[in-house]
Structures are given as C-alpha cells and as structure tokens.
Amino acid sequence: MKGVNSVHTFADNLIIQASLGGLHVGDMLTQLFFFIVLLLLVKKFAWGPVMNMMQKREEYVAGEIEAAEKNRADAEKASKEAQEQLKQTKQEAQQMIEEAKTAGTRQEQQIIESARQEAARIKEAAQADIENEKEKALQALQDKVASLSVLIASKVIEKELSAQDQEKLIDDYIKEVGEEL
Numbered sequence: 001m002k003g004v005n006s007v008h009t010f011a012d013n014l015i016i017q018a019s020l021g022g023l024h025v026g027d028m029l030t031q032l033f034f035f036i037v038l039l040l041l042v043k044k045f046a047w048g049p050v051m052n053m054m055q056k057r058e059e060y061v062a063g064e065i066e067a068a069e070k071n072r073a074d075a076e077k078a079s080k081e082a083q084e085q086l087k088q089t090k091q092e093a094q095q096m097i098e099e100a101k102t103a104g105t106r107q108e109q110q111i112i113e114s115a116r117q118e119a120a121r122i123k124e125a126a127q128a129d130i131e132n133e134k135e136k137a138l139q140a141l142q143d144k145v146a147s148l149s150v151l152i153a154s155k156v157i158e159k160e161l162s163a164q165d166q167e168k169l170i171d172d173y174i175k176e177v178g179e180e181l
Helices: 002-021 025-158 163-180
Strands: none
Touching: 025 163
C-alpha cells in the first residue's frame, strides 16, 4: 500500500498544481524539450555566426588599432626626421651665410687694397709727370736765359751803353722773354 499511497500523493499533487494554473507535466516536458531544441538550433545557426561575426569584428578593431599605432609611430619618426633635416638645413644655411660674409669681407679688403695701390701708382705717375714738366720748364727757361744772355752780350758789345741804357735794354729783354713764356 505504500506504493499506492505514494501514487495517490503524486496524483493529488498534480491535481493541486493543475487547479492552480493548469500545469501539466506533459506540457512542461514538451515545452522543455522544445526549449532545448530551440537552444541547440540557436547555438548552431545563430550563436556560431554571431560569435564568428563578433570575432571578426574584434580582429578588425584590433587590426585598426595596431595600424593606427603603427601610423602614429611612423608619423613621430617622420616628424623627428623632418625636425633633424630642418635643423641641419638651418645649420647649412647659417654656414653658407658666414662663408658669404667672410668672402665679402675678404673681397672688400682686396678691392680697397687694389684701389690704394692704384691711387699710389697714379700719384707716383703724376709726381713723375710734374717733375718732368718742371725739368722741361727749367731747361726751357735756362735755354731762354742763355740765349738772352748771349743776345744781350752781343748787343752790349755792338754798342757801348750807359748804365741807364743797359738797364732799359735788360728790362726790354725781360719783358720780351715774359711774353714768349
């Protein structure tokens, strides 16, 4: 009886449960079966593709992050190289400016020295010309004085003159020489 009693108790429990909401064990088992089948189908047809898609998306994002990091590193490297190249270019330009200044100063000094030498040469040439002209003028004057002296002496010899006549004769010849010069 114990077995019959336990079946009654089980049946009583089912009736109580059925009267509460109409729950039937068969319905529950059927629903549980279909729920498990639905889970298996979702796992096979939906969960796998969704997980694959999520995995691909994760790999894509990781690749993009890695590419961005690489691009950032490349950009930093390029920036440093550009700064170094700019620094080197500035140094070269400064060096060229300094060399041009030095060459300009050197050329300026050469031009000044050349001008000084040319001025000294011209001055020496002018002094030599002045000396030559002075010598020629003195020589011409000496020649005139000599010729006048000879002329005066010949005139004095031709006639004997008084002291006044001699002075007048000398003055006339001096005026004559002054006009010729």
